[in-house]
Amino acid sequence: MSVIYVLLAISIVVAILFFIAFIVSVKKGQYDDSYTPSVRMLFEDELVIEKSSEEIKIDKNPTK
Amino acid sequence: MDGTNCYHCGEDCDNFSVDFDEKHFCCHGCKTVYEIFADNDLSYYYDLQAAAGATPKAIKGKYDFLDTDSIVEKLTEFKDDKLQLINLYIPHIHCSSCIWVLENLNKLNSSIRNSQVDFPKKTVRISYSSSKFSLKDLVLLLAKIGYEPYISLDDYDNKKKSVNHELIYKLGVAGFAFGNVMFLSFPDYFDLPSNTPSGGEFWLNQYQDVFRWLMFIFSLPVVFYASWGYFKSAFKGLRSRVLNIDVPIALGIVVLFLRSTIDIVFELGPGFFDSLTGLVFFLLLGRFFQQKTYSFLSFERDYKSYFPIAVTVINSEKEERTTQIHDIKKGDRLLIRNEELIPVDGILLNGNARIDYSFVTGESEPVRKKSGDKVFAGGKQLNGAIEIEASKKISQSYLTQLWSNSVFQKNKADTFQTLTDSIGKRFTIVVLSIAIIATAFWLYHEPSKAMNVFTAVLIIACPCAISLAAPFTLGNMLRIFGRKKFYLKDTQTIEQLAQIDTAIFDKTGTITTSKKTIPIYQGSSLNKDEELLLKNTLRASNHILSRSLYRILDANDIITLDTFEEYLGKGIEGTKDNNHIKVGSSDFVSKRKFHETINTAVHISSNDNYKGKFIFYNQYRDGVSEVFKTMSKNMKLAILSGDNEGEKLRLEKLLPKLTPLYFNKKPEHKLEFIKSLQEKDKKVLMVGDGLNDAGALAQSNVGIAISENVNVFSPACDGILDASKFQQLYQYILASKKAMRIIKLSFVLSLLYNVIGLYFAITGQLEPVIAAILMPLSSISVVAFATVMTNILGRKIK
Numbered sequence: 001m002s003v004i005y006v007l008l009a010i011s012i013v014v015a016i017l018f019f020i021a022f023i024v025s026v027k028k029g030q031y032d033d034s035y036t037p038s039v040r041m042l043f044e045d046e047l048v049i050e051k052s053s054e055e056i057k058i059d060k061n062p063t064k
Numbered sequence: 065m066d067g068t069n070c071y072h073c074g075e076d077c078d079n080f081s082v083d084f085d086e087k088h089f090c091c092h093g094c095k096t097v098y099e100i101f102a103d104n105d106l107s108y109y110y111d112l113q114a115a116a117g118a119t120p121k122a123i124k125g126k127y128d129f130l131d132t133d134s135i136v137e138k139l140t141e142f143k144d145d146k147l148q149l150i151n152l153y154i155p156h157i158h159c160s161s162c163i164w165v166l167e168n169l170n171k172l173n174s175s176i177r178n179s180q181v182d183f184p185k186k187t188v189r190i191s192y193s194s195s196k197f198s199l200k201d202l203v204l205l206l207a208k209i210g211y212e213p214y215i216s217l218d219d220y221d222n223k224k225k226s227v228n229h230e231l232i233y234k235l236g237v238a239g240f241a242f243g244n245v246m247f248l249s250f251p252d253y254f255d256l257p258s259n260t261p262s263g264g265e266f267w268l269n270q271y272q273d274v275f276r277w278l279m280f281i282f283s284l285p286v287v288f289y290a291s292w293g294y295f296k297s298a299f300k301g302l303r304s305r306v307l308n309i310d311v312p313i314a315l316g317i318v319v320l321f322l323r324s325t326i327d328i329v330f331e332l333g334p335g336f337f338d339s340l341t342g343l344v345f346f347l348l349l350g351r352f353f354q355q356k357t358y359s360f361l362s363f364e365r366d367y368k369s370y371f372p373i374a375v376t377v378i379n380s381e382k383e384e385r386t387t388q389i390h391d392i393k394k395g396d397r398l399l400i401r402n403e404e405l406i407p408v409d410g411i412l413l414n415g416n417a418r419i420d421y422s423f424v425t426g427e428s429e430p431v432r433k434k435s436g437d438k439v440f441a442g443g444k445q446l447n448g449a450i451e452i453e454a455s456k457k458i459s460q461s462y463l464t465q466l467w468s469n470s471v472f473q474k475n476k477a478d479t480f481q482t483l484t485d486s487i488g489k490r491f492t493i494v495v496l497s498i499a500i501i502a503t504a505f506w507l508y509h510e511p512s513k514a515m516n517v518f519t520a521v522l523i524i525a526c527p528c529a530i531s532l533a534a535p536f537t538l539g540n541m542l543r544i545f546g547r548k549k550f551y552l553k554d555t556q557t558i559e560q561l562a563q564i565d566t567a568i569f570d571k572t573g574t575i576t577t578s579k580k581t582i583p584i585y586q587g588s589s590l591n592k593d594e595e596l597l598l599k600n601t602l603r604a605s606n607h608i609l610s611r612s613l614y615r616i617l618d619a620n621d622i623i624t625l626d627t628f629e630e631y632l633g634k635g636i637e638g639t640k641d642n643n644h645i646k647v648g649s650s651d652f653v654s655k656r657k658f659h660e661t662i663n664t665a666v667h668i669s670s671n672d673n674y675k676g677k678f679i680f681y682n683q684y685r686d687g688v689s690e691v692f693k694t695m696s697k698n699m700k701l702a703i704l705s706g707d708n709e710g711e712k713l714r715l716e717k718l719l720p721k722l723t724p725l726y727f728n729k730k731p732e733h734k735l736e737f738i739k740s741l742q743e744k745d746k747k748v749l750m751v752g753d754g755l756n757d758a759g760a761l762a763q764s765n766v767g768i769a770i771s772e773n774v775n776v777f778s779p780a781c782d783g784i785l786d787a788s789k790f791q792q793l794y795q796y797i798l799a800s801k802k803a804m805r806i807i808k809l810s811f812v813l814s815l816l817y818n819v820i821g822l823y824f825a826i827t828g829q830l831e832p833v834i835a836a837i838l839m840p841l842s843s844i845s846v847v848a849f850a851t852v853m854t855n856i857l858g859r860k861i862k
Contacts, residue, residue: 004271004274005274008274008278011247012244012278015240015243015244019236019240022236022240023233023236026229026232026233026236027229031229031232032182033182033183033184033185034184035183035184036163036180036181036182036183036184039160039163039183040163040167040181042160043160043163043164043167
């Protein structure tokens with residue numbers, strides 16, 4: 001029946017790992033600003049398009 | 065030509081527009097920003113949000129102090145030879161375009177390595193290599209694209225405000241323990257170990273000690289770390305002989321922990337560890353909900369966030385040097401440029417001083433000073449550069465001394481007893497007497513059960529739900545008010561607001577608008593030609609008064625003037641076909657002597673014949689009359705103004721009869737006035753706007769600052785009300801009263817649960833599983849009730 005010790009130990013270790021992850025994320029400031037990342041996330045896609053238009057522009061420039 | 069708006073800032077530009085790249089701009093500044101963005105592949109800025117920009121302002125010389133190394137050192141978060149890191153507050157940050165362009169600053173200058181916007185705080189954190197690029201360059205670059213940072217003495221004095229994560233950690237610990245303890249008490253919930261007659265679970269029965277001691281270990285950090293604040297608060301309350309709500313809570317936690325520990329040590333039962341951890345978790349959740357407010361607003365500002373960091377000092381060799389404000393000594397010669405602030409009291413040496421003291425005294429009219437006159441700190445110079453000699457150090461100035469008054473040290477929260485605390489007092493007494501009576505009863509009948517009953521009563525009566533009612537109701541109200549542009553400092557302010565019976569208003573900037581004034585003409589009427597000439601002369605001038613006069617005149621033809629001349633601080637003159645017109649101050653327009661009028665006036669003469677004057681009256685906010693009328697029915701009102709009596713007659717007409725009006729009140733008089741009302745047991749609401757009201761705002765029970773733009777400076781206060789919502793003020797007060805009623809109803813609801821729980825406790829039948837069900841159930845139903853009711857209430861207010 002010692003399997004119960006193993007199970008308990010595993011469950012508690014997993015729980016503690018998540019708890020540590022939580023503490024680390026708070027320390028890193030993940031909860032300080034909960035709004036800006038949600039906006040920033042949407043930029044990346046557009047930026048790619050922006051870059052491709054930049055390339056076109058560079059191509060155009062020498063002909064000018 | 066309707067609806068031509070500036071492509072950059074969205075300002076209406078029907079009258080005047082700069083066209084570039086097939087787009088319209090209201091001014092060259094906006095066009096320049098557009099050019100910068102277009103040249104650097106940043107025009108995506110305009111796709112994210114149309115017309116998001118701001119017009120860059122002239123800032124020549126304003127940031128010269130950033131050349132001084134010691135100042136840069138103080139402002140930056142990190143600084144070495146190569147790299148500097150700074151966090152700048154930029155009030156204009158308001159949309160996704162702003163985030164995008166500020167995070168792409170490196171496209172504008174390759175020295176900028178990284179920039180990150182914190183939108184709720186309206187700050188941007190920029191790191192840049194300082195070898196070719198200085199802080200001054202950075203600030204100038206930001207200002208050039210319309211994102212001028214706001215740097216004040218406040219940034220200089222207290223450097224880094226570290227974010228306090230304590231509550232989040234505590235919440236995490238409590239939540240973590242709560243989940244695990246509940247998981248470990250699962251066998252007990254289903255009565256698995258002890259239920260031997262029906263077979264039982266042999267192995268759970270065997271290992272129940274392991275489960276119980278694990279629960280004990282999990283509850284340790286909850287009791288000794290997460291709930292420490294409640295012990296401290298209860299102890300503080302007891303020491304000052306106040307039974308606040310934290311006393312029964314702390315008592316409940318202690319009893320829960322001790323009883324549970326004893327239960328498992330003597331193998332009496334599984335203990336109440338699940339209820340204990342759950343209780344602390346819910347309590348902290350309430351605190352968390354109450355705490356989060358508006359990170360971009362500051363309610364603690366004093367003169368420091370209004371004052372610049374440095375000022376130009378002219379030394380004996382006539383050299384100009386930037387000097388930190390604290391280093392100004394008596395006798396220093398200071399150069400104050402146009403639109404700059406006078407940092408210390410002093411004597412005007414030379415220059416044409418026209419000083420706007422509206423922020424300090426409430427006086428709406430700029431004051432003229434001659435050389436040799438005294439000038440006071442806090443005034444803004446409006447008319448070219450002046451030189452003054454400092455006569456005091458900054459901390460001894462008239463304005464800054466207001467902050468040495470003891471009201472600024474006092475914390476209103478310490479003296480105010482919340483509804484929850486006053487209930488807590490009665491609650492504690494009742495619970496303790498029930499516990500004692502029940503114990504006495506059982507001691508007589510069945511002594512073995514007495515201790516059991518005593519602890520059970522204290523456990524079940526722990527006022528978790530009661531202490532959650534106020535945080536959730538008021539926390540939600542705070543958010544609802546915030547959406548209506550009424551920003552309050554904390555939840556306690558709502559409670560205070562609900563008790564207000566006297567409201568005192570400042571005049572200038574509070575019940576009057578700061579921008580619009582209506583000119584009224586007095587004198588002989590102008591003929592068509594004169595009116596046309598007047599309009600076209602005004603058209604050429606950029607002075608504020610000229611612009612507002614220009615807007616109200618009817619003549620529409622645009623003619624080209626033969627000559628136009630603007631005399632700084634005096635007036636303007638225009639000629640056309642031998643006719644000439646003079647517009648401006650009385651001595652500029654005519655040689656005749658006039659009685660000094662109290663209100664601002666612009667005089668006009670045509671071909672040297674005096675014609676008349678336009679008098680500018682303060683314009684009152686829309687609905688002032690109605691607001692005062694409805695409020696006067698239920699509370700006492702008064703006007704307390706630092707301005708002169710020029711508007712007395714108009715105010716008397718506007719406001720309900722017999723509203724007391726006080727004029728020429730200095731900042732400290734205002735404070736004393738509020739104090740004297742409070743001594744008569746009045747609960748005073750002060751509504752003001754400027755530094756001159758700061759003392760009164762701090763002294764009053766609730767001080768509300770009215771602000772045209774909540775991002776710019778407002779003095780220390782309990783709440784900031786957006787000027788456009790002035791008419792709703794009374795509605796907000798009524799809503800606060802209703803919120804208090806919701807709290808009282810929630811108390812009744814949670815008391816019902818307590819009565820049910822007490823039945824089990826007194827009869828000695830309290831099983832841990834009952835406590836584990838009742839406690840969260842009561843908390844959740846109180847939270848749900850409070851949230852739903854406040855949302856209904858919120859929908860009703862405009």
